[in-house]
Amino acid sequence: MRDIDLQADERARHLMMAALDGEISAAEHAELEHLLEGDPALAAEWRQLSRVKEVTKTMSMREPPQEVWEGYWMGVYRRFERGFAWILVSLGAIVVLSWGAWEGLQGLWRDQDLPTVVKGGSLVLVAGLVILVVSVVREKLVIRQSDPYKDVVR
Amino acid sequence: MGQNDAHRGMDKVSATAVVADPMTDRLLVVQAQSGDSRAFGELVTRYMRQAYFAALGLVGNHDDALDLSQEAFARAFRARQTLDPERPFYPWLYQILRRLCFNFLRNRKSRAAKLVAAGGWLADEADARAAAQSPERATERAEVRRRVQEAIATLPAHEREVLIMREFEGLRYREIAGLLGIPIGTVMSRLYAARKALAAALGGKP
Secondary structure (H helix, E strand, O other): OHHHHHHHHHHHHHHHHHHHOOOOOHHHHHHHHHHHHHOHHHHHHHHHHHHHHHHHHOEEEOOOOHHHHHOHHHHHHHHHHHHHHHHHHHHHHHHHHHHHHHHHHHHHHHOOOOOHHHHHHHHHHHHHHHHHHHHHHHHHHHHHHHOOOOOOOO | OOHHHHHOOOOOOOOOOOOOOHHHHHHHHHHHHOOOHHHHHHHHHHHHHHHHHHHHHHHOOHHHHHHHHHHHHHHHHHOHHHOOOOOOHHHHHHHHHHHHHHHHHHHOOOHHHHHHHHOOOEEEHHHHHHHHHOHHHHHHHHHHHHHHHHHHHOOOHHHHHHHHHHHOOOOOHHHHHHHHOOOHHHHHHHHHHHHHHHHHHHOOOO
16 A cells, blocks of 8 residues: 555655756646545645745856857866877886886995895895886776676765 | 757757757768867867856856866866767767766855855846846846855755756757756756746745
């Protein structure tokens, strides 16, 4: 019985929405009229919702200045231009820093006076960094692609 | 949903929306996929207003709406190879845009407060008429607009999205359902919930 009531409520709500938005058929309109005649509470709700519609009908979203549209495409273009530039900067930085690190480590390892434990430590440091990079890249390229929730808006 | 369908019924923003030719859209997408940024620029020009107003309705202020809609186009360009040219462009772009807007809203602290504080994103045609009649009437209308704006700002994002699409973008139920990938019944239920909240905010004194 309760399910039937809920369904009837939902039907009445949908009919009211359709009527307010001009998406109601003649038969549905007659059905709504019938429901409103037989239910004063629903009729009061209908008047309330109709008033809301009257108010929102006269409103619109504010138009921005014309300059916004004139410069819009350039704004988008700048974004992917800068995105491309950042990729180049990042790649260049990785190459240069890697070279610097390699040169530094070679100098470190050639140094006869440096204790073996420090040399071993630097080797462990490099190994750790390599594992970290591989792990992050793998996550980005492989795991993320197969993540069933990656597109979920949380 | 075809592109022409997507634009039908956009009475409120019809002055700003461009009715696109789906065939040309398809050609532009193919050209953009081959690296032609001018073709993509044409798509941007074609859909920038729709994207901007969709974002404005969701985030409630000009600067963020502009930023998010432009970012959506930039991401669409980067992901253009994943778009099937046979499918309409705007619904695909809208998915990117709404994800950006929803993430933005989630990350923004005191969202409702900022939406209200940003203010002024709604214009009321009745304001000018009321002002011509009497200062009292104009004040009353401004108060109504403020209340509506505040009520919209405090709606759950999914309800606000549907209300904006229907009331301010003039989309039909079928078009909203198509863009959001939900049944028409859900569109109507969200609209009902949103309007009930607005009715409560107006307190029977619209």
